[in-house]
Amino acid sequence: MGKIHNFGAGPAKLPEEVYDILKDEFTNFDGTGISIMETSHRTPTYFKLNKEVQDVVRNLMNVPSNYKILFLSGGGQGQFAGVPLNLISRTGTADYLVTGAWSAKAAKEAKKYGKVNMVLPPTDRYVDIPDQSTWNLDPNASYVYICTNETIHGVEFDSIPDTKGVPLVADMSSNFMSKKVDVSKFGVIYGGAQKNIGTAGVVLVIVREDLLNQALPICPSILDWTVNAKADSILNTPPMFAILVMGRVLQWIVKKGGLDKMAELATKKSSLIYDIIEESNGFYYAPVAKAVRSKMNIPFRIGSPTGDDALEKEFLKGAEALNLIQLKGHRDVGGIRASTYNAVTLEEVQTLANYMKEFYKKHAK
Known part of the structure; x- marks a missing residue:
């Protein structure tokens, strides 16, 4: 079959x-002779893993000591x-900045x-x-x-908003661990692991301790950060x-150089694709403003700002023939989307870039 290049x-x-x-x-x-999937969560073996993963999160992100690290489901x-079940009780209101489908x-x-x-x-x-300012x-x-x-949608904040002392909550599901962030500027950071730091099934939550003990009475225990913190994520x-x-x-x-190295590679990988888009005279079109273009998820259209359906289907077909897979855009927006997460290598992105150049030469008018 040959090497698969997965841009999902x-x-x-x-x-x-x-x-x-x-x-x-x-x-x-861990030398037990059995799988983690059949190991009791109440054993020293699992307690050791639980602490080990918390420690690597804390060290990688330089998480201050007054923050709890939780591993949750859902x-x-x-x-x-x-988030609202745990935090909205103080005043009954919350500010939301909607910049895409997930927010x-x-x-x-x-x-x-x-x-x-x-x-x-x-x-x-x-x-x-x-x-x-607006x-x-x-x-x-x-x-x-x-x-x-x-x-x-491929929209990424290029800086941390100043919320004037109001706790900032951030869903970092798809750019977790892609660069350094100042955790102390956030009240809560969370993200599903299956995009950039693991596989589906676990959510990493980092919460400042003074934001615990505020859950609404109706909050289920399984979602209550305070209950889970007291149980050390083994509720x-x-x-x-x-x-x-x-x-x-x-x-x-950590082995590959930490978050500084991940950020360096993210810039190199995303630039490979964005540069081709910019140099294509409109054949490839990236809808997102340059200042907030994502380094993790790169959506684009082919042929026009709204896309040429026939060209995009041909692009995807040709890509799959080269084992460049999962490039189809989300069903809500269509087009093409290349995700260049930490695990996607520079060489793989270069392979996609080369294909984009060849497709342009063949089809651009």
């Missing part, structure tokens, strides 16, 4: 070196409810539990983030919510295999 947006590619480690551990985890969408879904969910102020409202087209933030809000990188049987995979991926990031 999630579940996404895992580092090949991690597969090699998991193969050895799959049936003999996916990113579970935290669409988890729009989060805002819609939050309305079930309190008043939501749409600082940036939902729209039919997400292509930019207005300057903060935002109307509520100083009485319980929190301000953003999605730092919109996987579907019930956790998604142990997904936590193992996440830990091995994060250890791989």
